[in-house]
Amino acid sequence: MALLTATLRSAAPLIFAAMGGLLCERSGVTNIALEGFMLMGAFAGVAGTWFSNSPIVGLLVAITVGAAGGFVFAFWAITLRADQIVAGTAIVLLGLGLTSFLTEQIWGQAGSSPGVERLPTIGLGMNVLLPVAFLLVPITHWFLFKTKPGLRVQACGEKPEAAQAVGINVAKYRYAMVVISGVLAAVGGAYLSIGDLSQFTTNMTAGRGFIALAAVIFGNWMPWATMGAALLFGFAQALRFHVQALDLPIPQDLIIALPYILTLIAITGLLRQSTPPAGIGRHASEG
């Protein structure tokens, strides 16, 4: 039971970021910036809570900051047509640098913020954002496959030229998806800092943005499968704390490395076919 709730708690922030990454990649924009958005969200959540004494306000601040970060990334990746991976790398660095710089500037101490109030819990150490994460999965599925804008997002990702030709504003849809990915990843970050914990520490996401991206790939860019991958990776994280308690004969470090090894296997297609959106990284009107 403890292992189950721990799995759900570890998986939830991954699901937030992964659903954002999925929507963004489905629209045709490679998103390695998730890690940066998560860090910004984690920081903004704590900073907002600290200044207002209300974790709800903190969450709203995290959402705003995530949207702003997404907008910057979108401007570079879509309007300026900069290399999406280069721009994503810059966002990750920006997230890491700005949050640790501001932590020291605001609270005068390197490494961590003071403790702040947390979001309300719903029992068993789970906070209110946890069910929201799992609700996001059917919503994402429904949006992508059952609604007109969702199908258009897919068109933008699979064949941007064709989408453009039938009058879909590819740039507009991509902007929307990138900004949403920034918001969702930031909520995932806030989940960590004001949901699970009650403070911000430097680089507290510790690669979860990249693991979320890995979940998207492992889940073959499908919402339910991506959630499955996030649960698996969350289970690996949760297991790590239970290995000693359960006295399992598995080295702890191997379990932590599981998401990376599984993703390597998944992306090389050894397990099964991995097919990214065909038009990813391509612009509608080229050449």
Place this chain on the structure above:
Amino acid sequence: MSMLPPPTSGDALPPANRMFGALPTVLSSLLAIAVALFAGAIVLALSGENPIPAFEALFSGAFGGQREIAETLVMATPLILGGLAFAVASRAGLFNIGIEGQMVVGGLCAGLVAAWDPGLAAVIHLPLAVLAGMVAGGFWGFVPGFLKAKTGAHEVITTIMLNYLAYRISTVVIGQEALPLVNPALQATQPAVDAARLPRLLEGTRLHAGILIALVAALAVWFLLYRTVFGYKIRTVGLSPGAAAFAGISWGRTIALAMLLSGLLAGLGGTVDALGLQGRYYNITLGLGFTSIAVGLVGRNTPFGVILAAVLFGALAAGATKMQNTAGISRDIVYVLLAFVILSVSGLAVVQQLRQAKRLTARARARTRDRAAEDAGDPMVEPPPPPRTI
């Protein structure tokens, strides 16, 4: 997945303006840096700091005297090698985000060999340790290159995963209580024996022979890229996989070898940091991998440009320490500056390409018009399409 490579960053950053000489490239890099520093100054001002004394401290910490200049070069050393690693991969059309992991395994293996003490002479032990670091880094780079060549797996994803795997492996090895070569309490290898340390170049500073290795490596990369058949293949594959295939160049073989070379250089970067600066390998995130990407981008993936960019970022790193001590500003601002540099370089490169495309198109149109006026019978010549941007 198709065997043809998807267009990657290499296409976005070719020396498109080579025909206009190197000067505009240097100028545009300087412009990008100026824009980034300006943005950094705004961030400092917004957070309630006066940017002018901050930048003064930064500058004097980097170039204020012999010791400061030496420190700048010390910081630049692994970055030259990392930047070269990024440049070689970029020239082959690959985005090597795995430099960090390649540096980790390189530093780890070099550190282990250097801590081992069988009483070898320095002429044998030091090259052995350096070789161990290069081979380990090369292997860690070869894996994603090989996977991409064989299965089409995108190198950005595989190298990110291999980065984390490298940290894990390093943590496991360093944590082995039973291994006499490591110090788990310190999270490091045992100190390198004297025979395996890179000698110090300047008394009273931390400047070590690694800088010479880095400069030789830059020269070697330049020779390899521009004076050998293999280098020609790398550049051809990077600029146009289709043309390379048509010319009989094996795409898979070339990118796998380019990644091997890239990893080798990155591994060497981790090695010089361990054997030269630290005197042992520390199991900590150095962040050198990300900085190396910025070095490669700002240096426009040319060996000479990489050296200049590495010195610039080395100066930032060296100066940030002084800025923190005297002006009380967190040295993490350097990462913010780094991000701004990457953003402004990638943003400006695109603006420049678009401008140039417009100019070329206009010129071609004018020529076509002239010719059409001269000889009304000639068919209209299509202006060349603008270069592809990603």
